[in-house]
Amino acid sequence: MAVFTLNVNGKRYEVDVDPATPMLWVLRDHLNLVGTKYGCGIAQCGACTIHLDDVAVRSCMLPVSQVGNRRITTIEGLSANGDHPLQRAWLEHDVPQCGYCQAGQIMNAAALLKANPNPTDEEIEAAMHGNLCRCGTYTRIKAAIKSVVKG
Amino acid sequence: MTIVKTKYGRRSFIKTTVLAGGGMLLGFSWLAGCKPAGSRGEAALELPDEWFEINGFIKIGDNGVVTIMSPNPEIGQNVKTSMPMIVAEELDVDWARVVVEQAPLNTEIFTRQLAGGSQSIRQGWHSLRMAGATARHMLRQAAANAWGVPFDEVTTEMGLLKHEASGRTAHYGEFASAAARLPVPEEVQLKDPKEFRIIGTSRKNVDGQKIVTGQPLFGLDYRRDGMLIAMAVHAPAFGMKLKSVDDRAARSMPGIVDVFPIKTYADDYERQWCDTDAFNEKVVVVGRSTWEVMQARKALRIEWEPAAPLESTDGHRVAMDVLAARKARVVRRDGDPEAMFAKAARIIERTYTAPFLAHNTMEPMNFFAHVTDERAELVGPTQTPEFMEKSLAARLGLPLEKIDIQMTRQGGGFGRRLYGHFMVEAALISKQVGAPVKLIYTREDDMTFGNYRPAYRATYRAALDEAGNLLAFHVRAGGIPESPLFPDRFPAGAVDHYLAEVWSADSNISVGAWRAPRSNFIAGAEQAFLDELAEAMGKDPIDLRLELLARAAARPVGDHNDYDPERYAGVLKLVREKSGWGQPLPQGVGRGVAAYYCHNSYVAQVVDLRVEKGKPIIEKVCCAVDCGIVVNPDAAVNMVEGGTVDGIGHALYSELTFTNGAPDQTNFDRYRLIRHGEAPKAIEVHFVESDEHPTGLGEPPLPPVMGALANAIYRATGKRVYHQPFIKELRSQLPG
Structure with missing residues (x-):
């Protein structure tokens, strides 16, 4: 066990955990931020996507000991009032079916748009490849992303 | 307009005991939504001081805000939005002033609380319309009584009661208390489909805002003070059974509370169709956090032995x-x-x-249970709460009325959550450790333990x-x-x-x-x-x-x-x-x-x-x-x-x-x-x-x-x- 100081959604937290604990479980079990989802544990589904600084990472494979002083953003902190353009677009397109994967989808898409505000269809598909949706909402996800792409 | 006989007796319309002040105050459960349907940018609805339960589906607040209970499990098929829409249609209310709440299992009020066979809307259609129409009838009757006018002259529009001749109007909340005390009518009028103003119009997912902001909604998100985390290890192959367990290393690992084998269903129990479980014996690890339990299970030394043919695709x-x-x-x-x-x-x-094929719901199997000698409380994702209540009652030796099942939003179903062995497992684990427990399947547990x-x-x-x-x-x-x-x-x-x-x-x-x-x-x-x-x-x-x-x-x-x-x-x-x-x-x-x-x-x-x-x-x-x-x-x-x-x-x-x-x-x-x-x-x-x-x-x-x-x-x-x-x-x- 070791104490780690974390910057999550602009707030400072201290957690005393096994250094190998993935950020996913630190967020869910220790910080009670459960918007970040567990789906596979091996970085194959994208449900656990968070931002480390501005980059999308799979929190299920990110040990807390490797975070250092980088900023962590989760779906709860993506916007102050739940009104990030992608969150609004997701509602406008009524994207979710079961909804379980959608926080990861939004976080992944948000990082894409931050790095590349004007992606092509192919770039969107490539960037979103790692995010599974078992309900099959892919066409709506793409439409929602495209609706906020600056053209 | 169609006139139909109500088929509800008292069982379907548990009337709230009317308090001296008039009406019964009903609190929101953990699962309750407090925002209007599909809200974005809209201000949250102002909640009323008092709720009046008109029937099992409908509560009306003194300010006219309406709560509609959604009876069936929501697995992504959108029934939590579409079923209340049907009630709201016949109740004749403004959808923007509707709060939807997931109903718990309640066989006294609801029929067929099941997600399966694509039947929720088809089989719910009539009872949902009746629930709305009956409540609307009672509100009209309450207004007619108060205003001293004939029932037929009281009309409704979007949550308002009107008497055209005298120009009187009132919102539903003003007559909710009186309506709740009226007898259930023997027959009610259903709308002609040509009059529909909610059914047939697109309404956003009632949980949309919570989903896109990561609010707790799913079974895996549920937590309770003092709750422990459990995992259940099953045999690595179909046809194998437990031979022996050496749990000494696992027990000594940090955060671990207990390790023990369970038998999900008793040998002499006659299983229901939803009790499929190929791995009846499992080894359970209970601890304080998910990661600690995951680590401890790796330290288990379990011997499994063949008990039946080990099949291969070839x-x-x-x-x-x-x-x-x-x-x-x-x-x-x-x-x-x-x-x-x-x-x-x-x-x-x-x-x-x-x-x-495996079901592979994105949210793996999981369930919360808190079982004491007197009662069992279960919260989580299941497609068959009514059936599983019977399995739980039999396994725990408790009467049905001592088993409470609440449904969370569910991260996919596709049929997998029809089979609720994980609910029984969670209940047995909670009983054994004497604490509230959330049982979690890893993805591997889930994919290798399919139906x-x-x-x-x-x-x-x-x-x-x-x-x-x-x-x-x-x-x-x-x-x-x-x-x-x-x-x-x-x-x-x-x-x-x-x-x-x-x-x-x-x-x-x-x-x-x-x-x-x-x-x-x-x-x-x-x-x-x-x-x-x-x-x-x-x-x-x-x-x-x-x-x-x-x-x-x-x-x-x-x-x-x-x-x-x-x-x-x-x-x-x-x-x-x-x-x-x-x-x-x-x-x-x-x-x-x-x-x-x-x-x-x-x-x-x-x-x-x-x-x-x-x-x-x-x-x-x-x-x-x-x-x-x-x-x-x-x-x-x-x-x-x-x-x-x-x-x-x-x-x-x-x-x-x-x-x-x-x-x-x-x-x-x-x-x-x-x-x-x-x-x-x-x-x-x-x-x-x-x-x-x-x-x-x-x-x-x-x-x-x-x-x-x-x-x-x-x-x-x-x-x-x-x-x-x-x-x-x-x-x-x-x-x-």
Whole structure:
């Protein structure tokens, strides 16, 4: 066990955990931020996507000991009032079916748009490849992303 | 307007005990939503000081805000929005002033709290309308009494009561307390569908805001003070059982509270259909955090031993080849098919297969339980709360009324959560450790402990005369461990000489309902065969189907045909029109069609695709759907899109194989699910306009698209695919 100081959604937290604990479980079990989802544990589904600084990472494979002083953003902190353009677009397109994967989808898409505000269809598909949706909402996800792409 | 008898007695309308102050204050549960339906940017609704329960579905606040209980499990099929819409319609309220709350299991008030068979809307339709209409009636009566005017002169509009002659108006909240005290009327008026102003209009997902902001909604998100985390380790292979456990290392690991074996169901217990559990003995690890439990289970030294044959996919293939070659059990015979095949000028015979599939809900199995000597409280994702309550009562030795089940939003179902062994496990663990517990399956636990879609195989044969006319039709279909065949479905009823046979092979691999059970294979096989048949007969594939359906409508063969040929033809005609069927396509694009009827709804799909280096690129899918009245159109479109993607994905990419009883795919690194770039570029959905009572949509869009996909692949490549996952056959066709 070791104490780690974390910057999550602009707030400072201290957690005393096994250094190998993935950020996913630190967020869910220790910080009670459960918007970040567990789906596979091996970085194959994208449900656990968070931002480390501005980059999308799979929190299920990110040990807390490797975070250092980088900023962590989760779906709860993506916007102050739940009104990030992608969150609004997701509602406008009524994207979710079961909804379980959608926080990861939004976080992944948000990082894409931050790095590349004007992606092509192919770039969107490539960037979103790692995010599974078992309900099959892919066409709506793409439409929602495209609706906020600056053209 | 339709007048109908209410069928509710007191049981259905538990009246709240009226307090001295008038009405009963009802608190919100943990699961309650406190925001208006589909809110974004709108201010949160001001909650009332008091709620008055009019009936089990409806609470009305003193300020006119309405809470509607959604009775059925929400697994992504959108019933948490669409079912309350039906209540709101007949109640005649402003949807913007409705709060939706997930109802707990309550068999005193609700019927069929089940997510399965695409039946929630169809079977709920009447009771939901009645709940709304009855409450509206009681509100009108309360106003009529207070105003001293005839009942018939009190009208409603969007949550307001009106008496036109005197100009009096009031909102529902003003009469909710009085209405709650009135007797339940013996008959009520239902709206004419032409008067609908909520049903048939698109309303956003009531949980949308919570989903996109990551609020706690799902079973895995549930927590309680003092709650422990548990995992249950099952045998690594079907056919194995527990021999011994050495838990010394695991017990000493940080955060671990207890390690013990459990037996989910008692040996002498007569299991219900939803009690499927191939791994009855498990080793449980309980601890303070998920990661600590995950680490400790790795330190367990467990010996498992074979107790039954350890099956492999290769062995399954051999067994299926043998059984498929034999005469099988005849389940339908019309005319004299054998004689027709004997005299046929040409016989077409094709065989189709598909592998086992895992459900792979994105949220793995999990459940919260808090069990004491007196009662059991369970919270989480289940499709069968009412059935599982009985299993829990039997296992815990508690009466039904001491078992409380609350449903969270569920991260997918697809049939997997019909089988609730994990609820019993959670309850047993909580009882053993004397604390509230959340049981979590890892992805590997979930994928290797499926109640899988069975492996199937079907052989179709058609007899043609010299002129290419269809003389007879024969299907022999089987699987491990069940046949996929529905003998009374199309084209039965459309062919004079018809033979259907079934076979099956036993297995100890557990199977269960997987989105559109049996249809999820047989539709694709049958629809691909019809495509080849049309080609052999020199007919357009849609024309052939329409000719057969016209025959079934005019002079049906047999009298047990399980479809309405006119509605079936209706979706084919609609998809023909909307897809631009028959028009030229860009170079390299192939177009295939299929149509199917299941779960009381009709779906036809046209797929346009290209194949580049063995990789299909789906340009477009055009869908035509007849599910009667469409309650929530945009959400219905979403469901059809999802079923289409799901069907294409599984037919193209997914399979679960076994070696010595163990699944070869244990996580998404080896189990292929369709991904973003593989989804259709466009999906169009068209509904047949209808006044028929609504029917299901969760399952019907999935089965036919598998056939349309196979047919499109043929048109694009000149090669037929017969064996799912099709991607393997496509790759094997690549040169070099």
